[in-house]
Amino acid sequence: MRGLTSIVSAIAVSTAAVITIAHAQNAPVDSWTGFYFGTHLGTAAAYNGWQSESTGAPYLQPFPDSFTSGGALSGVQFGYNYQAGNWVLGAEADASFADIEGSARCGKGNYVCTTHVDALGTFGLRGGYTVNGLLLYGKAGGAWLHEQYDTTPSPGAGRRNIAQGKATRLGFMLGAGVEYAFYRNLSARLEYNYLDFNSGSLSATDQSGATTDFGVHQQLHLIKLGLNYKLGETSPLSGWPLSGGGGTAGHDWTGLFVGAHAGGSWGTTDWKSADGRLGAISTSSFAGTGTMDGLLGGLQAGYNKQFGTIVAGIESDVSWGNLDGYAKCATSESVRPLSVNCRSRINVFGTVTGRLGVTYDNLLIYGRAGFAWAHEMYDARRDAAYISGSAMRTGYAVGSGLEYAFSPAWSGRFEYRYIDLGTSTVALAANSNVSNVSLAQRNHMATFALNYHIGADAGTGAMAADFPVKAPPVFSDWEMEVGTRLWYSNGKSQQDLYDSINTQVLNSRLIYGGMTGPSLEGFARFDHRSGLFVKANFGMGSLVDGQLHDEDTPPGTVPYSNTSHDMRDGSLRFGSADVGYSLIATPAGRIGPFIGYRYFYQLGRAYGCQQVGPGTFCVPTVPTSNLALTETEQWRGFALGVNSKLALDNRTSLEVDAAWVPLADRAGVDNHWRRADINPGPENGRAWGAQLEGVLNYALTPRWSIGVGGRYWFFTTTNGSARFPDAAESSPTKFTSHRYGAFVQTSYKFGGPTGTALPESLPPADWNGVYAGAHLGAGFGRSTWADPFPTPVTGDYTVMGGALSGLQIGINKQFGHWVVGAEAAASLALLEGSNTCFGGNPIAALAALECENRTSGIGLLTARLGYAFGRSLVYARAGGALARETYTINAIPADGGIDTQRRWNAGWTVGGGIEQALTDRWSVNAEYKYLDFGSRTVHFNVPGALDAVADTAVRSQRQIVTLGLNYKFGQP
Structure with missing residues (x-):
């Protein structure tokens, strides 16, 4: 784990x-x-x-x-x-x-x-x-x-x-x-x-x-x-x-129960030894270890018996899932070493366990231990040749969890389990070829579950105007919200590998793009009456689609090569924990800074190999049944950010997070499954990142809400490296990862000082006056480079991402519900991206240069028009934009060095947002802006052989999302 x-x-x-x-x-x-x-x-x-x-x-x-x-x-x-x-x-x-x-x-x-x-x-x-x-x-x-x-x-x-x-x-x-x-x-x-x-x-x-x-x-x-x-x-x-x-025995847990659960599992499979065919080809070694990930869902049934505050019980469950993992095994020594891809898959598993816990009113804190079983399938493949088998595995399970009774009949829980299936020998066969393989399996499981307690009165404690669950006792100091989300996201992971000796030479580039898939997560937030808040989430998901492009560039590879690989069977795990303080808190909303921790794990698997550009690496084509490359990456870091919760009316609220991750690290593994000598390839780096997240909630009842939201993550290294066999020095490597998508959620609120009543409508705000403030956010975008050569398979554009922060000053004039105004804003930004350009250059040794973009500053002068209701102002804005841009061409393959040009670019912007008046002077806004700087011709100092790209037109578009805090001057 x-x-x-x-x-x-x-x-x-x-x-x-x-x-x-x-x-x-x-x-x-x-x-x-x-x-x-x-x-x-x-x-x-x-x-x-x-x-x-x-x-x-x-x-x-x-x-x-x-x-x-x-x-x-x-x-x-x-x-x-x-x-x-x-x-x-x-x-x-x-x-x-x-x-x-x-x-x-x-x-x-x-x-x-x-x-x-x-x-x-x-x-x-x-x-x-x-x-x-x-x-x-x-x-x-x-x-x-x-x-x-x-x-x-x-x-x-x-x-x-x-x-x-x-x-x-x-x-x-x-x-x-x-x-x-x-x-x-x-x-x-x-x-x-x-x-x-x-x-x-x-x-x-x-x-x-x-x-x-x-x-x-x-x-x-x-x-x-x-x-x-x-x-x-x-x-x-x-x-x-x-x-x-x-404990305190406020709820009776005695009786039979049935339920359903969903979650995810992750773990490792250790392939230890083999005889027969696999043993014979293992002239270097057989042993290998691989990760296993996947989502799961299933059913459970059990019985509890309560003795005072102690609850003892027994439970059986079964889960169906898509756990899947690979390991390098059966490696042979040769001029170009070969290995076998050993795959393990679990499609169904279950446990029979006893559990013992203590109850505090409606809460049960418990541990469990018992028997575990799983049906596992295996295959070992080298290109088209493979052997396979399956087995029923048995072992033990231990874990702990928390279960909360919403009513006499219904309870929900979160649980973690460790499952060890031990070491056993499994027969893998193809025709008359049999190999007896010794392997060990360990898994970790996290699930959310809902239980129905048979015989209990499902209606007891129901509230006529509320979701039919019992309202918990009120604890006046705290308010808590817990819930689940379903997030569907898309992502891109890129690594640029430079030469270990001439560190300015780009040797290769891997871009794992279009990595889409669903994930399930749980979240919780606690707010204390003092202003202290704590929030956290944890999620797991699968990546079901995507495309990898593997590029090798001159002078190391001539001609420039571009291969394509289909992606599937990937996985995600992510989580965060934040502690903050609401500096301003009113019935209209709250805002405050926080410090926290971010974790992001991503596994991308690419299959097959097709040559889509010059070169012969994948000639003939490798079928998509063969695993080709895998990238496993973990990003961990501390976050500094701002959180706001705005009450737009008595049922609708908006929560927005904007965070900068100034200090992080990246740990990764690059697996070239057709290159045993560089499988695995450990990777490391110091990093930074940015995060944006917003959710619009609607309260169906005073405690039960549903919502829809979006999320964007960006991480990149400032000092990354990878090392190859027989290399005295590591190769500098630039790693970048983007992930974005939309989610739906449902949540339930407990506690709070006002019981279950929805808040009353608030008096309208006065928007007249001069204001000034600050903002924090993130940006993303694209720069497209004009290419005089035949259009390449990929490239000729850079995908940008990063963080920004700055100041704004403006003035509003209100006419009834309508508000007109003007604003000037300036942001320090760090938006960056790189890619391959001019891959279609007919001169093979000069094809595929590296092009980079960076935005370091943004200025805006805009007018805005809005409509005010209650304490809220919904508005649109438009005006002029100015950006400090850096353009770089890496022309080292042509002995031209690296040329960087900087300039201020003028353009236009449109956007919109919502602003909430927390008090007569303080307000919070969340807004989106699109910036277009058109096409600008940039002159680069390049060798004569590259005269065709000496004057290159680059079109730039940016999108930024910010969370801002404004203070209004003058008489309120």
Whole structure:
């Protein structure tokens, strides 16, 4: 399991549910003093630096390389607090199971060096300050981890010594967190830990028994969300749920239930060994590991029995899914090494488990464990030749979840499970050729479910004017909203690979485009009366379509080559967690900044190969049944942004997020399945990004809403690299990813100070006056380059993306409901893109230059016309636009170097938006603008052989979406 998995949603829903069942009469925690224990889930980002090896072999020098990795963890903690006044001192230890894995090409690129952290923990002291049940704290102490590691030679390098080892390492820990006590004995927290394991010696042993020592430096960044249960001040057993304390039995869980669930699963398949045909061709090695992803849905049935606040039960479920994964296996040594694509697919699986939990009114917090089974299909393919088989697998399942009873008959839940199907031997056959393959299977599952409790009164607690569910008790300090979304999106992933020696030479470009598919996600938001808000989401999806173009360019490849590959069977995982504060909050809406975390995982698979441009790489054509290339990418980073929620009327609301991701990393793997020597190809990079998201909600009842919205993500690296076998230096690589799409959602609101009543209509706003403000947003667009040569298969345009922020000043005059005005705005921008141009140049050595665009500044002078109603103003705008543009041609293949031209371009803009008056002076707006700068001729200094492109016309169009805050001057 890698990256931000079910962590965000699980704890978000957990915290939400605890909030909703907390009664107003429950006093804040009397004291933090006492023993406590708890559980946590988390996500990790790790740096791993392989720094040295003990043999000093010349073919391994230079040896060092480094990589970033990510993964998830879950575990338990135990500690003691002592409170003196508002100060709290304590000691704590925790331990986590983990799945944090990553690789680099070390030893002059001839080895793939991999680490896998499977367990870790911390121990130390913490101290903090508490106010009204909120504890802010720091912590420091020691840390440990247990990891497995190996160095595997690239086939074709003439080496077969696979060195493996495992070790427990010690280091130090620094951290900080925030914890909130919802009950006297139950609290939730969010915590960050930094763990450092300085350079230490790791010993690894190969097949012959030879030992090599490696110096490895590791750093881990952990974000953990958890629940703590306080045991009492004097006895570790006082307040234990089984002794009568703890939960509250507000809902009767006893009885039979049936239901349905949906979600996703991800995991790994380890192909360990083989005999027969596969064993015979494994002259280098057979073993390989591959990821498995997919969506699922199914049914469940079970029985619960409640004993006071304790609930015990048994449940059986079955799920149907499209889990699919590949691994490189059965590799042979040759001049051009070959390998087999080993594929595993699960189409149905299930569990029979017992569960045990404690109930707090309508909330059930539980764990489960038991039996798991799955039907799995396998095939191993090298071009057209393949063998296949299938098996029923058995193993065990463990997990935990949160279930909330909306009424006596209906409940909803979120759950995470780990399923281990163990190691078994499966027969793969084709005609009389049989290979017995040993393989292991591990999966992680996150699901949302709805249960119906048989025999319960489905109408009890229904409200005549509301969705037929029981309204939870009101907790006046908090309001919480939870829901689900179905997002259909499109995306593009691009990597530009430069030469490792002459780093300005572009060697190749991969563009995975048109990657469309659906995803399912859960989300939650909590708002405190003080203005504090917390929001999170987690989603999973499939990519069902797309097209890859693989380009190889001069001077490394002559003539320029362009191949096409069909895409399918891809996957998505994504999540976020934000903490912010509403600086302005009124019945008309609220706005405030936030800091958060972003995670985005994308797996794109490309099949077959067709030569669509010059070259012979895919001659003859490779059928689309054969897997050709796979790109797996993870983007992780911290976000700074602004969030607004606007009440447009008593039923309609608009929520908009605009965020900049200033600090991120990218970890990826490039799999060339027809090139065993560069499969896998680890990739790394430092990155930044931008995000926009908006949703228009309509309240069907005071608590139940439906909505429609859109989302745009952009990530790009500032310093990326990839390394190849026998290369002394890494190759600079530029990675970029876009994803955008629309979603529908439904949500339910709990708590809040006003009960279930919809808000009253608000008095109208006065829009007259001068105003000034600031805005934050993102932009995207396209620049089309005129090409004097025959039209190439792809290219001659750049797709732009990025972030922008700036200031605006304007004036409005209102005539009844109509408002006219003028505005000047200026934005600092970082919108960029690159692509291949002039691929049809008849001079083969000069074809396919690299063209780049960047927009660094935008100025607008516009008039606007709007219609005012209530506190809202809907408007259109039009006027002039000015942009600072940079144009670059990389003409190095023609020994012309890189020429960059900068200029200000004038154009026009049209757009529209909505503005909401929060107070008489403060207002918030969300708007879209289209900018067109027409076609401009740009003169480039290029060699004489490229005179045809010395004066190139470039047409530029941009689209920007912003969230703004305005202050109106003068008499309100």
